[in-house]
Amino acid sequence: MSIAESPVFTTLVPLHPAAYAELAARIDGVVTTPSDADWNTARLAWNLSADQRPDAVVAPRHAEDVRTTLLFARDHQLRVVPQGTGHLASPLGDLAGSILLRTGGLLGIDIDAxxxxxxxxxxxxxxxxxxxxxxxxxxxxAGSSPDVGVVGYLLGGGISWFARSMGLAASHVTAIEAVSGDGRLLRATAEEEGELFYALRGGGGNYAVVTAITFRVFAVRDAYAGMMMFPMERADELLGAWERWTRELDESAMTCFRLMRVPDLPELPEFLRGQKLVIIDGVVAIEQAEGGADPTAPTGRTADAGRTADAEALLAPLRALGPFLDTFGVMPVSRLGELHMDPPGPVPGTGDGVNLDELPRAAIDALLGLTGPDAQTPLMVVDIRHIGGQLAIAAPDGGAVNRLHGRFLLFTGGMSPSPADAAVLHAAVARVLEALAPWQAAADYLNFREVATPAERLYPVDTLARLRAAKRRYDPSGRIRSAHPLQ
Ligand SMILES: Cc1cc2nc3c(=O)[nH]c(=O)nc-3n(C[C@H](O)[C@H](O)[C@H](O)COP(=O)(O)OP(=O)(O)OC[C@H]3O[C@@H](n4cnc5c(N)ncnc54)[C@H](O)[C@@H]3O)c2cc1C
Known part of the structure; x- marks a missing residue:
């Protein structure tokens, strides 16, 4: 039974905006409805192409506000849609009958050194x-983009530049504070509320609204990182060479092969404007990652030690390909957020991503036929991240998603300032994914699926059964609606 069909929602009647005054009086946070002047700002997602039209937007100040909102939603038979930034807003679909719960006001960073x-x-x-x-x-x-929300990223798994040596970021979460769909303030750890702790680490935000999260950090200052640029005319030769290079690659290295059509924008440097490029960017870990409360525990995997010279040796085969620009060098890890040139703020985007088992010659031909230098395509980027390494091995203390399937993670998309642009991009993305379907892995990575995706494509059967049981236990009325529901 889908959430929309569950008993609580069969009698759904839109709530008059005035009724929200009652909720506003009961919480310290802010309630915004379509009759408020700032409605269009309040409902805005990071992805500006997602035209979110909930019944109301609630911005809680603390966990008690979240609880009050969930109970109000119960009393009025509404859904609650938790959202940090709205990076993954596209798959949410129709938000009628929903309160959009924007968590941006739940702040605080407490480091325990x-x-x-x-x-x-x-x-x-x-x-x-x-x-x-x-x-x-x-x-x-952290992932490639500094303005991604910590919680949304961790609930889906979290792929950092160190993921091939340290696994998914979600496997390093130690405690989650949340309000369950049925209104209980809970703390989930390996010892308490174990099924909630399991489900929230990779199983998305289907069970509870997370109010705070605790995870391990590591004593690492620098990495060997950068990008190499080539003209896109060489894409065929370069993708083949990169794929061969990844086969036996040390876990300390994580790179992304990109086909990029740079827009012709005046704010970009002249030599990049309007260019068609291949970019290989990435990171090689050069410091032992000391970390975790108990580094000797099975969970405290350490990054492969590698010094600068080793990093240079690892990258030598790529350098031998002759990039026209090579920025790789030692840099502080605090600057890695600049590496991938992700948009610095909200943009309208349309895209989607899948996991691939392999990238043989036939797959390269299929991909480049649609997106290579000679293709007419609206797709601005095609990113292929090399995964594997520790990402391929189930983290012993991990949650619902404790490993990734396949050797590569593909994401493709572009900018969609209008619905017409979005429709064109959707079709172009779908063509690429269809052409690569023969190599698609058993399960995809939730955080890269930007269209509504059947839960069976995100989780193996036994994982999905356990997640559905957690949903019934913590959100029995199906109050919470996440970007990727379980039905
Ligand atoms: C430019 C860009 C770069 C990216 N780079 C990376 C990367 O390097 N590595 C990577 O792994 N991923 C990456 N992603 C994907 C990103 O991890 C997902 O989009 C993620 O879901 C974003 O989390 P958010 O909180 O910012 O987004 P939101 O859209 O706010 O949240 C996504 C979903 O998480 C759930 N959620 C969020 N907050 C809560 C909460 N408090 N309680 C319950 N549920 C909640 C909801 O179901 C929500 O729909 C990138 C995405 C973009 C657009």
């Missing part, structure tokens, strides 16, 4: 955690 952990509020962004940790010589397993 003794235990090597950090506790952050649900509204905290990766850039802020990275900066606070760097001041103490510490690092967390």
């Amino acid at each position: 003794e235990e090597l952990t950090v506790r952050v509020g649900a509204g905290v962004l990766w850039g802020d955690v990275t900066a606070a940790l760097a001041e103490r010589g510490l690092m967390a397993l």
